[in-house]
């Protein structure tokens with residue numbers, strides 16, 4: 001029987017790359033995002049190319065209605081084989097300068113949605129004795145930098161949540177992975193304030209990975225049962241430096257020099 005996955009944030013970038021990889025492996029797909037036309041085009045393309053079922057679900061995951069729609073889809077397709085909590089975004093800028101609603105929206109997409117959808121998916125997976133969940137975090141989880149408090153905070157939640165859940169689910173046949181991509185080509189740095197800062201133009205090319213490479217590395221790591229997946233040796237080194245308290249200092253100095261944010265922000 002064909003496997004089924006739900007991918008949040010499948011419109012572009014890493015989520016769309018997961019959709020392409022998994023469709024090629026024969027998975028039926030539920031794809032969630034707000035840019036309905038793009039999502040529908042991707043679903044139609046993958047269904048036609050691979051002979052799978054692909055459903056585009058238009059939902060704003062910062063809202064309870066959007067989260068309920070996604071959770072309802074999971075329950076209707078239980079037991080899900082793979083849930084990918086990938087939807088996310090960044091808001092660079094000082095904590096006070098950014099409106100509180102935007103912070104709360106990030107909390108809802110990164111944390112509330114992950115909790116809600118994981119809670120919806122696990123009962124079916126536990127009953128079936130199989131399944132996997134990938135939570136897309138970031139090395140930022142280890143980097144409490146200025147201008148990034150909510151992003152780092154919400155991603156840190158995903159790390160600890162995933163690790164604790166993995167321990168709790170040991171022996172059930174269910175795998176949890178927390179994925180920490182570094183700088184990745186996607187729509188992430190084309191949105192809002194990020195677009196004004198020209199990350200692509202200024203950061204060295206070697207630091208960037210493609211969304212396809214990130215998704216492929218993650219799926220290989222899942223096959224190997226790895227809890228923490230950090231695609232790219234340079235990102236693994238950065239996380240190591242962050243864990244011993246060095247990367248935050250180095251990155252902060254570099255970014256201040258490039259004037260990505262001022263000390264006042």
Ligand SMILES: NC(=O)c1ccc[n+]([C@@H]2O[C@H](COP(=O)([O-])OP(=O)(O)OC[C@H]3O[C@@H](n4cnc5c(N)ncnc54)[C@H](OP(=O)(O)O)[C@@H]3O)[C@@H](O)[C@H]2O)c1
Nearest residue numbers: 009011013014033034035060061087088183184186187188
């Ligand atoms: N790119 C990087 O350098 C990088 C580095 C570390 C971690 N990450 C993480 O990787 C994940 C994927 O990001 P990406 O790089 O692939 O960026 P992206 O191309 O901008 O993709 C983000 C996805 O999230 C969806 N999304 C955002 N807000 C949403 C909302 N309120 N409701 C529903 N969907 C929403 C977007 O869909 P719509 O726009 O259609 O709503 C889009 O499909 C994120 O969790 C991000 O934090 C990215």
